[in-house]
Amino acid sequence: MRSVSALVWLLLWGALPARAFLIQTFDSARGPVRVAWKNPEKINYVLDRAGSDDLPADSVQRILRESFAVWTAVPGSRVIFVDKGLVEVEAPSGDDRVNVVVFDETGEWLQAPRGTGIIALTRIDSNSLTGEISDADIIFNGRDFHFGQGQQANRVELKDVAVHEIGHLIGLDHTPLDGPAQIRPTMIPYYSDDGPGAASTLEADDQAGASVLYPSPNFLAGEARISGTVKDAQGQPLFGAELTAENMDTGERYGTLSGAFATAKNRGDFVLRGLSPGQYRLRLEPVAGRITAENFGGIFSELPTGFPAEYYDNIAEPAWAQLLVLRLGHNWMA
Ligand SMILES: [Ca+2]
Ligand SMILES: [Ca+2]
Ligand SMILES: [Ca+2]
Ligand SMILES: [Zn+2]
Incomplete structure (x- = not known):
């Protein structure tokens, strides 16, 4: 079972309806199956040594590690990530049981045409009977977007996007719960730049999701x-x-x-x-x-x-x- 969750750039701004956390769930012959890690206390990840062409490599690594730590800090959740360091990624694979974080600067891995507005993707492979996650790779769209830190003009805040994608990596789907930037959950399906850094901090709905899962x-x-x-x-x-x-x-x-x-x-x-x-x-x-x-x-x-x-x-x-x-x-x- 492969599922892909995409974070989309919101081109229109306006009043958004209010909504809630959801756990990735698919239909199987035996009924609905929840997607989750079997051992949430040791979810490994590696970072692509190449990083992003938008930021210094050490900044990218620090921001990504901080983003994983945001979920580890949820008090009600057992999620713990294990940083397995840097690797040279030739191509992210859903079969290698290595959970990579990569920036796709040419579009070869995203396989999405230009202009789709997809900022990043998390590809999850799970057992089609049990829902147990075997592999989860995060791919940032470095071809169509410039990533930045600290509210740089015309840049997508890397940490906001990373924290959102890591929410998918643990098994969360998008939330339907929306609202003003200061109280908007990280797991809404749209990125909007009206609150730089707002998605880097989890809201009650996000924390409840990570806690109910693990x-x-x-x-x-x-x-x-x-x-x-x-x-x-x-x-x-x-x-x-x-x-x-x-x-x-x-x-x-x-x-x-x-x-x-x-x-x-x-x-x-x-x-x-x-x-x-x-x-x-x-x-x-x-x-x-x-x-x-x-x-x-x-x-x-x-x-x-x-x-x-x-x-x-x-x-x-x-x-x-x-x-x-x-x-x-x-x-x-x-
Ligand atoms: Ca992989
Ligand atoms: Ca780029
Ligand atoms: Ca927030
Ligand atoms: Zn998403």
């Missing part, structure tokens, strides 16, 4: 959840509807799509996991705006539209929403 014992003991089932107007389970939970005390936001968890018994089931304690406002809506089914891989090839947004419990106006109060380790069934 939970530490402390995380499992302390996380709060909201779970339930989304049904359409006919009372049938509704797959792929977006749910957003906003902590009204802290402003932290978390999202998901119904049916996202490979273990969901019913395709309308949802679980919002990794929530901090607090009072939550829960919103249900179709994925809309510039984020579409095309931004997600695997099971989310089609998403429902044409139903009205609402707040819990069947409320149209946010001010009237019924708030859910979550305590540490609380499991709330909506």
